[in-house]
Amino acid sequence: MSVLVLVENIEGSFKKKSFELVQYASAIAKxxxxxxxxxxxxxxxxxxxAALGQYGAQKVLQINDARLANFSARAYTKVLVTAAQQESATIIITSHDVLGKSVAPQVASRLKAGLIAGALSLPDLANGFVIKRNVFAGKAFAFVNVTTDVKVITLLANSFPIVTGTGTATVAPLTVSFEDKDFAIQVKEVNKVTGSVPLAEAELVVSGGRGLKGPENWGIIEDLAATLGAATACSRPVADAHWRPHHEHVGQTGGTIRPNLYIAIGISGAIQHLAGVNGSKTIVVINKDPEAPFFKAADYGVIGDAMEITPKLNEAFKKFKAAQN
Ligand SMILES: Cc1cc2nc3c(=O)[nH]c(=O)nc-3n(C[C@H](O)[C@H](O)[C@H](O)COP(=O)(O)OP(=O)(O)OC[C@H]3O[C@@H](n4cnc5c(N)ncnc54)[C@H](O)[C@@H]3O)c2cc1C
Known part of the structure; x- marks a missing residue:
């Protein structure tokens, strides 16, 4: 019996969420x-x-097959199923992102395991194996008891604290016998976002909506984001109107993010938008309409014109940062 966790890297460095996943897996294992x-x-x-030992991994199984460079749900599933069988793993954990959501259900199906998608907590073992998860696009929680011998969990990002400790994991190669059909669906091209803080990994996010009136006003969002070292995001109509690229669109039909700080500027706070951001630790809303629904979800709200408030907020942050140095 062991706990298995899939970690992801970008160009040779593990993603922040991989450390969270390992720490979560290690806490369950303990x-x-x-x-x-x-x-x-x-x-x-x-x-x-080996450095994943700092987050609680005892062992890392490494597979460096050139065919895995681009995502293949079928091949990645085979890797996890092989590793799970080799290690006699009874719990398999992935991230609750595009990759995890594609792979985890297939792994669960192959291993006849129960699946908990979008987990937010450690299991409550006093009452079986009960995990809190998001339902109804983040409007409610469900507590799910999984009774199968093998369990697959996808963990929502930013649900579990990362504490860097000491320790070194042993590293061993993993051998998987692939067939051509495992790579039948191939990714032909990957367009990477460059030059900005990756939205899914960002701890601070500055986001704009239709209240910004047009792309020519986006400078105030970018300036504030630059001061804070934040990623930028937007509402769906903004991406649909090509004011901003689609990868910045958050919400029910866009990305789901859980940053420590989400600053929403000129966004009404429709339920479909909130579905992607209501897991943020702190929400700040700037909107000229005191009745905007976003204020109900906000920790802090400023009623006023975004064109006036945002540059002032930026200046205040700049002064604050200068005083810190
Ligand atoms: C099936 C479905 C899926 C959807 N998925 C998503 C999704 O994933 N993400 C998403 O965002 N939306 C989604 N939507 C759309 C969603 O319902 C809203 O229409 C959208 O979020 C509104 O975007 P907005 O707040 O930018 O624009 P608006 O609703 O037009 O709101 C603009 C806000 O800006 C404020 N404002 C205007 N001028 C200023 C100013 N000068 N200063 C300050 N505030 C100002 C206004 O008071 C208003 O609150 C979806 C809709 C459907 C039906």
Whole structure:
């Protein structure tokens, strides 16, 4: 019995959420009196794998097959199923992102496991294996008891604290016998977003809506984001109107983010938008309409014109930062 966790890297560095996943897996492993093993795919150094020990992994299984460089749900599923069988894993954990949401249900199906998608908590073992998860696009929680012997969990980002400790994981190669059909669906092209803080990983996000009136006013969002070292996001109509690229669109039909701070500027706070951001730790809303629904979800609200308030907020942050240095 062990806990298996899939970690992801970008160009040779593990993503922040991988550390969270390992820490979560390690906490479950400890409570079950077992160990956590990470599965690392692709081009990542042995040192980086061993350093996952700082987050509680005892072992890292590494597979560096060139065919895995681009995502293939079928091949990634085979990797996890092989690793789970090799390690006699009874709990398999992935992120609750595009990758995890594609792979985890297939792994669960192959291993005849129960699946908890969008987990927010450690399991309550006093009452079986009860995990809190998001339902109704984040409007409510469900507490799910999983009774299968093998369990698959996808973890929502930013649900579990990352504490860097000491420790080194042992690194071992993982061998998987692939067939051509595992790569039958191929990714032909990957367009990477460059030059900005990746939205899914960002701890601070400055987001704009239709209240900004047009792309020519986006400078105030970008200036504030630059001062804070934040990523930028937007509402769906803004992306639909091509004021901003679609990868910045958050909400029910866009990305789901859970940053520590989400500043929403000129966004009404429709339920479909909130579905993507209501897991943010702190929400600040700037809107000229005191009746805007976003104020109900806000921790802090400013009623006023975004064109006036945002530059003032930016100046205040600049002064604050200067005083810190
Ligand atoms: C099936 C479905 C899925 C959807 N998915 C998504 C999704 O994933 N993400 C998403 O965002 N939306 C989604 N929508 C659309 C959603 O319902 C809203 O229409 C959208 O979020 C509104 O965007 P907005 O707040 O930018 O614009 P608006 O609703 O036009 O709101 C603009 C806000 O700006 C304020 N404002 C105007 N001028 C100023 C100013 N000068 N200063 C300050 N405030 C100002 C206004 O008071 C208003 O509150 C979806 C809709 C459907 C039906």
């Amino acid at each position: 409570s079950l009196g077992t160990t956590a093993t990470a599965v690392a795919l692709g081009n990542i150094s042995e040192e980086a794998c």
